[in-house]
Amino acid sequence: MAERETYEHDVVVIGAGGAGLRAAIAAAAEGVSVALICKSLLGKAHTVMAEGGIAASLANVDDRDDWKVHFADTMRGGQYVNNWRMAELHAKEAPERVRELEAWGALFDRTSDGRILQRNFGGHKYPRLAHVGDRTGLEMIRTLQDHGIHQGIDVHMECTVVRLLRDDGRMVGAFGYDRERGRFRLFRAKAVVLATGGIGRAYRITSNSWEYTGDGQALAYQAGADLMDMEFVQFHPTGMVWPPSVRGLLVNRGRARRRWRAPQQGRPPLHVR
Numbered sequence: 561m562a563e564r565e566t567y568e569h570d571v572v573v574i575g576a577g578g579a580g581l582r583a584a585i586a587a588a589a590e591g592v593s594v595a596l597i598c599k600s601l602l603g604k605a606h607t608v609m610a611e612g613g614i615a616a617s618l619a620n621v622d623d624r625d626d627w628k629v630h631f632a633d634t635m636r637g638g639q640y641v642n643n644w645r646m647a648e649l650h651a652k653e654a655p656e657r658v659r660e661l662e663a664w665g666a667l668f669d670r671t672s673d674g675r676i677l678q679r680n681f682g683g684h685k686y687p688r689l690a691h692v693g694d695r696t697g698l699e700m701i702r703t704l705q706d707h708g709i710h711q712g713i714d715v716h717m718e719c720t721v722v723r724l725l726r727d728d729g730r731m732v733g734a735f736g737y738d739r740e741r742g743r744f745r746l747f748r749a750k751a752v753v754l755a756t757g758g759i760g761r762a763y764r765i766t767s768n769s770w771e772y773t774g775d776g777q778a779l780a781y782q783a784g785a786d787l788m789d790m791e792f793v794q795f796h797p798t799g800m801v802w803p804p805s806v807r808g809l810l811v812n813r814g815r816a817r818r819r820w821r822a823p824q825q826g827r828p829p830l831h832v833r
Contacts (some may be wrong), residue, residue: 564744569595569714572734572749573833574689574721578697580703580755587753588711595747596708597736599756599771603705604755606769610697614680616654625686627651637683658690666703668692672716675764692695719745721775724752728802731783746784754780758794767799767808 564826565673571587573791576598583598598605609663617630624676635642662668662676666709678687707811708713721736756776760768781787 565738566746566748567714567716568596568670568748569593570749570754571595571751571757572736573753574779575599575605575755575757576602577607577755577757578610578700580753581701581708582603582740583753583755585704585708585711587751588708588713593714594712595714595716595749597719597721597734597747598740599718599720599775600717601717603701605703606702606772608695608698609669609767609769611694612695613679613691614654614658614676614700615681615688616658616690617651617656617688618655618676618678618690619686620671625652625688627655629685630654630688633684634702638800658728661703664703664707666692666699667744668699685827710785716745716747721747721779724779726783734779760793760795765799765801765808767810769795771808828833 569727570592571717572595574597575583575585575598580596580598588594593624596602612711617625617627619625634647634651635644638647646652658668660677668800669692671677676690677691679691680687681689685725689698698825718739720733720734720739723735724731725733725735731749731752734752736745736747737743738745743826754776756774758768758772759774759777760772761770762774766772777787779792796810800806800811
């Protein structure tokens with residue numbers, strides 16, 4: 561049998577984007593041993609593409625904003641098929657999460673009196689997006705990874721997990737391989753957290769990272785979990801499909817003036833500025 565490396569932790573978090581990093585930080589804060597597994601390098605998760613900002617009803621720009629307005633906007637934007645409880649928790653807790661990032665070192669843009677600046681964005685009744693220029697996702701990842709590393713989280717980079725391990729109906733770990741050397745890795749754990757991102761790479765044309773291949777959904781299904789809302793796939797509404805050199809690139813919704821050019825022979829219509 562090929563060489564196998566074995567690691568033992570209390571909690572194993574699979575996925576090192578914003579969700580995975582925050583889950584690992586929460587577990588480490590309880591004093592347990594935590595392993596964070598990422599498919600590529602730490603800091604290169606697709607969260608860095610979330611450039612616009614973080615929606616949170618801080619009311620720093622318009623004092624009429626609060627969590628109830630944010631909740632209503634979220635439900636309306638989801639055509640009321642949202643899980644209302646999740647939308648409520650999101651609206652209530654978002655301001656605390658932003659202040660938490662600020663306390664951990666995130667450098668948000670500021671108002672003239674020093675508060676976190678917020679700007680308008682689609683679907684929001686009031687200016688609500690706390691942002692760091694147009695690189696909010698990158699700042700979020702940088703802040704979370706720095707904070708997590710200082711908490712002593714054990715990071716396993718360039719590792720792909722292929723199977724969750726169960727014993728008598730309980731999760732007991734995960735099995736994967738080192739992408740660089742091909743060696744097997746066995747992670748023994750008392751709890752496993754899946755935070756592997758989306759399934760954007762299921763589509764031929766997508767702006768999603770190469771990592772977004774639905775690993776977490778497959779791992780959960782193979783382990784016996786029930787999957788729900790699989791039809792709800794998040795995507796950016798405006799992207800390029802032609803010419804091939806720019807296929808998959810995003811078109812900025814806020815700054816682009818859109819018009820349609822008549823299609824050329826044998827080619828789809830172009831979406832141009």
